[in-house]
Amino acid sequence: xxxxxxxxxxxxxxxxxxxxxxxxxxxxxxxxxxxxxxxxxxxxxxxxxxxxxxxxxxxxxxxxxxxxxxxxxxxxxxxxxxxxxxxxxxxxxxxxxxxxxxxxxxxxxxxxxxxxxxxxxxxxxxxxxxxxxxxxxxxxxxxxxxxxxxxxxxxxxxxxxxxxxxxxxxxxxxxxxxxxxx
Amino acid sequence: xxxxxxxxxxxxxxxxxxxxxxxxxxxxxxxxxxxxxxxxxxxxxxxxxxxxxxxxxxxxxxxxxxxxxxxxxxxxxxxxxxxxxxxxxxxxxxxxxxxxxxxxxxxxxxxxxxxxxxxxxxxxxxxxxxxxxxxxxxxxxxxxxxxxxxxxxxxxxxxxxxxxxxxxxxxxxxxxxxxxxxxxxxxxxxxxxxxxxxxxxxxxxxxxxxxxxxxxxxxxxxxxxxxxxxxxxxxxxxxxxxxxxxxxxxxxxxxxxxxxxxxxxxxxxxxxxxxxxxxxxxxxxxxxxxxxxxxxxxxxxxxxxxxxxxxxxxxxxxxxxxxxxxxxxxxxxxxxxxxxxxxxxxxxxxxxxxxxxxxxxxxxxxxxxxxxxxxxxxxxxxxxxxxxxxxxxxxxxxxxxxxxxxxxxxxxxxxxxxxxxxxxxxxxxxxxxxxxxxxxxxxxxxxxxxxxxxxxxxxxxxxxxxxxxxxxxxxxxxxxxxxxxxxxxxxxxxxxxxxxxxxxxxxxxxxxx
Numbered sequence: 001x002x003x004x005x006x007x008x009x010x011x012x013x014x015x016x017x018x019x020x021x022x023x024x025x026x027x028x029x030x031x032x033x034x035x036x037x038x039x040x041x042x043x044x045x046x047x048x049x050x051x052x053x054x055x056x057x058x059x060x061x062x063x064x065x066x067x068x069x070x071x072x073x074x075x076x077x078x079x080x081x082x083x084x085x086x087x088x089x090x091x092x093x094x095x096x097x098x099x100x101x102x103x104x105x106x107x108x109x110x111x112x113x114x115x116x117x118x119x120x121x122x123x124x125x126x127x128x129x130x131x132x133x134x135x136x137x138x139x140x141x142x143x144x145x146x147x148x149x150x151x152x153x154x155x156x157x158x159x160x161x162x163x164x165x166x167x168x169x170x171x172x173x174x175x176x177x178x179x180x181x182x
Numbered sequence: 183x184x185x186x187x188x189x190x191x192x193x194x195x196x197x198x199x200x201x202x203x204x205x206x207x208x209x210x211x212x213x214x215x216x217x218x219x220x221x222x223x224x225x226x227x228x229x230x231x232x233x234x235x236x237x238x239x240x241x242x243x244x245x246x247x248x249x250x251x252x253x254x255x256x257x258x259x260x261x262x263x264x265x266x267x268x269x270x271x272x273x274x275x276x277x278x279x280x281x282x283x284x285x286x287x288x289x290x291x292x293x294x295x296x297x298x299x300x301x302x303x304x305x306x307x308x309x310x311x312x313x314x315x316x317x318x319x320x321x322x323x324x325x326x327x328x329x330x331x332x333x334x335x336x337x338x339x340x341x342x343x344x345x346x347x348x349x350x351x352x353x354x355x356x357x358x359x360x361x362x363x364x365x366x367x368x369x370x371x372x373x374x375x376x377x378x379x380x381x382x383x384x385x386x387x388x389x390x391x392x393x394x395x396x397x398x399x400x401x402x403x404x405x406x407x408x409x410x411x412x413x414x415x416x417x418x419x420x421x422x423x424x425x426x427x428x429x430x431x432x433x434x435x436x437x438x439x440x441x442x443x444x445x446x447x448x449x450x451x452x453x454x455x456x457x458x459x460x461x462x463x464x465x466x467x468x469x470x471x472x473x474x475x476x477x478x479x480x481x482x483x484x485x486x487x488x489x490x491x492x493x494x495x496x497x498x499x500x501x502x503x504x505x506x507x508x509x510x511x512x513x514x515x516x517x518x519x520x521x522x523x524x525x526x527x528x529x530x531x532x533x534x535x536x537x538x539x540x541x542x543x544x545x546x547x548x549x550x551x552x553x554x555x556x557x558x559x560x561x562x563x564x565x566x567x568x569x570x571x572x573x574x575x576x577x578x579x580x581x582x583x584x585x586x587x588x589x590x591x592x593x594x595x596x597x598x599x600x601x602x603x604x605x606x607x608x609x610x611x612x613x614x615x616x617x618x619x620x621x622x623x624x625x626x627x628x629x630x631x632x633x634x635x636x637x638x639x640x641x642x643x644x645x646x647x648x649x650x651x652x653x654x655x656x657x658x659x660x661x662x663x664x665x666x667x668x669x670x671x672x673x674x675x676x677x678x679x680x681x682x683x684x685x686x687x688x689x690x691x692x693x694x695x
Contacts, residue, residue, distance in 0.1 A: 040371075046235035070537040085239060121537065129535040149532035153545070154234040159528065162542065163549045167493035167525050168231055171370040174494050177334035179483075 040170045046156040052084035054094070059101050060084065062110055067148035069114075069121055073162060074152045082151030083144070093143060100140025188214040188401070189690055191422055191437030193408045193452070194444035196262025197672050198658040198679045200386020201305070202441060205683030207391075207399035211690060214435055215391070215400060216422055218407040218444070219258030220249060222265060224388055228377030233526065244376065250427075256448060258427065260404065261387040263445060266375055268496055268522055269355040269383045270670040271311045273302045273677075275320035277506060278667040281562075285513035287593065288562045289468075289664040292636045293645040295322070301677035309384045309676070310362050313354030321351075321502050321669070327359045330368070333492045335521060335553050336499035338481050342612025343501060353500045353519070356384035356673070363389070372493020372524040383495070403435060409581050411440055411456040411655065419458070419655045425579050438695045439654045439686060441647070443679070446660035450569045450631035451584040453642075453657070459632065459649035464642050466569040469586065470561040470630040470666050473623035475598055477555040477605045478530060479614035484551035489525075492550075497522040501557075501608070503668055505600065512596035514560040517668045518605060521554055530617065555609055557601035558626065560668045564591040569631045590623055598623045629666040632657060646682045654695045658682060 052060055060080040067083070068075035087093040104110075107120060124141035127133070133142055152158035159165045190206055192199045195217040206213045222228075227249050232242040250258070257263045276295040281288045303325055305311075312327040329352035332340065340350035357374070361367045368382040381388035391400060406424035413419045421436040442449045453465045501518040530552060531545045561567070566589035571582040590598070602619060609616060635641025638650035641664065647656045658679050660671060667674075689695055 040231065040369075043231070043233040044236050046233075047238050049240070050238050070541065072539055072542055082240065118538070125535075125537045145537065146532040149545075150529070151240070153528040153531050154240040156233075156235045159233070159235065159526070163528065163546055164489040165525060166489050166491035167372045168233065169369075169371065169491055171491070172367075174330045174368075174370050174498075175491075176331045177337055179334055179337060 043156075043160075043168060049078060049081035049085060052081050054084045054088035055080070055097070058110075059097075062101060062104060063097075063144070065110070065117070066104070066121070066144050067151070069117060070125070070145050071148040071152045071158075073157060074148045077152050077155040077157045079148050079151035079155075082154075083147045086147055096136070096139050096143045099136040100144065103137045103140065185434070185436050188212050188435065188437040190214075190439045190441060190686060191216060191435055192441045192443055193422055194218075194262060194442070194448070194659075195260050195386060195391065195402075196257070196443065196445060197264040197267075197386050198675050199441070199443035200261065200264065200390040201676045201679040202443060202658060202683050203400050204390035204394050205680055206686065207394045207397050209683070209687040210397075211399065211687060213400050214403055214437065216403045216406050216408055216424060216435060217258070217260055217262075218256075218405070218427060219260065220405055220427075221402075222249065222259045222261055222377075222387070223247070224261075224265075224377070224381050224385065225379050228265075228379050230373050230376050230379040231371060232373075232376070242376070257445070258407070260402070261385045264384065264386040264389075264672070265377050267383075267672060268375055268670075269357045269672075270497070270500075270519065271306075271313075271354050271356040271673040272669040273299070273322045273324055274667050274669055274674050275318075275322060277320060278665065278669070281514065281665040287513040288470075289633065289635060289641075291645070291664050292634055297645070298674070298677050298681065301681045302673065304680050305673060305676045308363075309356050309389050310358045310365075311354055311356050311673070312359040314352040316349075316351045318349075318351070318502060320506065324354075326354065327362070329353070330359055330370075330494060330498050332499050333494060333521070334490075335481055335484065335492070335551075338483055339501075339520060339553075339555075339608065339612045340499065342610075342614075343608045345611045346608060348501060348504055348608060350499050350501050353497050355495065356389075357495050358382045364393070365389070368495050370491075370494050372496065373526070374496050375522075406433065407579055407581070408444070408452060409455060409579070411442075411452065411458060413458065413652065417652055419652055427579075430579070438690070439656065441682075442655075442657040443659055446628035446631055447569055447584055447586060449657045449659050449661045451571060451582070453632055454569075454571050455582060458655060459642050459651045459657075461651050462639050462642060464640065465632050467565070468563040468630040468633050468664070469567045469569050469588070469628075470563050471588070471625040472558050472627040472629065472666055472668065472671075473561055473590070473594060473598065474626045475557045475559070475602045475605065475623060476620040477602065477609055477616065478618040479553050479555065479609045479616050480548045480551040481553050482551070482613045482615055485615075486547045487550050489550045493524045493526075496524065510600065512593050512600070513562055514593070514597065514665075515668055516557050516559040516597055516601040518555055518557040518601070519670075520556065522556065523554060525549070525552075533618070553609075553614065555605045557605050558668050558670075559594065559597040559601055559623070560666045561629075562591065562593050562665075563630065564589060566591070586625075588625055594623065627660065627666070627671050629660045629663045629671060631661040633664040634662045635664055645678075646685045647678065656682065656686075
């Protein structure tokens with residue numbers, strides 16, 4: 001009994017050695033490799049957006065306010081600076097924003113209370129949701145919403161703190177899914 | 183002193199060039215690999231673990247350390263596109279080699295599955311492919327490491343598909359699920375296509391060439407963009423001529439055999455530029471990249487559920503082709519990959535309706551449930567799909583721009599319509615809220631342009647990638663496939679490269695070249 005076990009173990013040892021040699025002959029892997037030194041640095045707190053250069057100070061305030069009404073939290077993530085970043089490279093966007101800001105200005109947007117501001121934007125949102133994008137203010141709303149969403153959900157506040165992103169970690173195994181059946 | 187003449191000069195260092203170089207070096211053949219880009223340091227040159235908010239413009243740069251941008255068009259850099267691929271590794275099935283016989287459309291291969299099967303096995307044993315033994319005739323099993331478990335979303339899709347009698351299987355990838363070959367196992371950080379910083383995902387440098395550098399048989403000629411392949415009076419090619427990417431200085435490297443392995447479109451462009459191998463007039467013709475559709479959806483059972491870390495190594499499951507066995511009004515077939523984006527991008531958020539707190543809640547609820555169903559169809563050849571050189575426009579190296587002409591023929595359109603329809607049906611059976619159904623096919627993996635065949639009047643190369651016109655000029659890559667299959671092609675490229683390596687070793691031994 002004991003002998004058999006020994007033989008078995010010996011055999012296994014031999015197989016293991018042959019296995020190793022086989023691999024090394026096929027691919028003599030350099031022993032100096034540094035994969036073991038992989039250091040996983042968790043994502044940083046995030047860096048600020050570049051200082052806005054396209055929009056005026058008061059326009060940035062208006063844009064942050066609009067963004068915050070569409071995506072609450074967007075102003076805290078300074079999404080207006082993201083809009084500035086995107087718009088300054090794109091004349092089309094610049095026109096859309098200029099017309100939108102004029103439209104808001106003409107209606108006294110910055111002096112309205114929150115309910116009035118929402119009341120002004122809500123019909124634009126409904127029209128855009130229906131795919132009705134004809135007027136300058138509808139075009140503006142669509143652009144503002146797109147950039148507010150993009151800007152916010154690429155920020156640490158949006159992606160990690162609001163949505164709860166969990167990835168970009170080091171796992172030794174991928175976890176089996178447990179679906180709650182009952 | 184006379185210039186050195188290498189046994190084999192390989193243009194390109196990706197999956198094909200890397201496999202070929204390693205196999206030749208192992209057999210003692212002197213190889214020079216001419217690569218258009220710089221050396222890429224796998225561990226430090228990629229932003230694998232980058233997050234958008236770490237960069238001022240919210241865009242994660244592909245490369246660090248001032249390395250030139252990598253892109254999937256003309257990727258230049260050691261390892262080529264194998265650095266950025268998603269590592270899906272299928273064997274083609276027996277039917278993929280006999281498309282014309284079965285459907286009366288396109289071409290048969292000059293070889294069959296049986297000719298390539300041993301070479302698929304060679305590749306699986308030396309690069310490491312994970313997967314499940316599924317026993318499918320059309321997706322032959324191989325030598326596999328254990329598969330990564332399916333994600334919850336995959337299991338939901340698997341159950342939905344089962345209701346319609348369709349099978350969903352574990353994906354097979356050249357990514358290590360166990361440490362092997364001195365490379366560590368995947369750590370499921372979920373950003374494979376940004377470049378794997380630990381080389382758990384195969385790339386041709388860490389997986390094939392680097393371990394063999396100590397043989398001294400591989401010479402790397404980096405930053406050298408090949409623009410010409412001169413030939414002699416006997417119609418044999420003699421060397422490659424290149425421009426240095428940085429200094430623009432010109433140079434030449436001589437070889438007994440020249441192999442173009444610079445990826446599909448570039449291989450074809452080089453043949454056209456050099457005026458080689460085109461007695462058939464078929465160089466550039468028969469261009470048939472895969473086309474993708476796509477359906478975005480939210481899986482209802484996951485809406486509002488806690489977010490988990492399920493990025494994994496991107497897609498963990500696959501819907502194999504089934505239409506090839508059923509009555510249909512088109513030739514060929516399609517299969518589908520799932521969810522190969524990660525959860526770092528929420529570009530779909532802006533497309534949800536509403537505003538205010540309700541809008542943010544809708545995004546948050548759907549965040550763990552977002553799912554992209556990506557079917558891949560096989561394009562069949564037509565005369566309106568071809569690769570050509572632009573007669574006027576030149577790139578920054580003074581080389582002609584390459585123009586890819588693509589036309590979706592009637593058969594392509596029928597496959598596209600069917601795969602979109604059935605993708606929606608499977609998603610609905612899985613309990614999904616359909617968000618967006620893509621309206622137009624998009625080209626993907628590049629296939630064709632100088633296909634292999636038995637008849638030198640209708641094809642450009644033989645099954646070893648040897649051009650019919652020049653006995654010592656070869657090409658490897660998507661360009662030589664006479665049909666695309668719907669399956670991700672790189673495993674087949676590598677198997678063909680290993681087979682060609684053995685053929686070249688034999689020819690060199692016999693003194694034929």
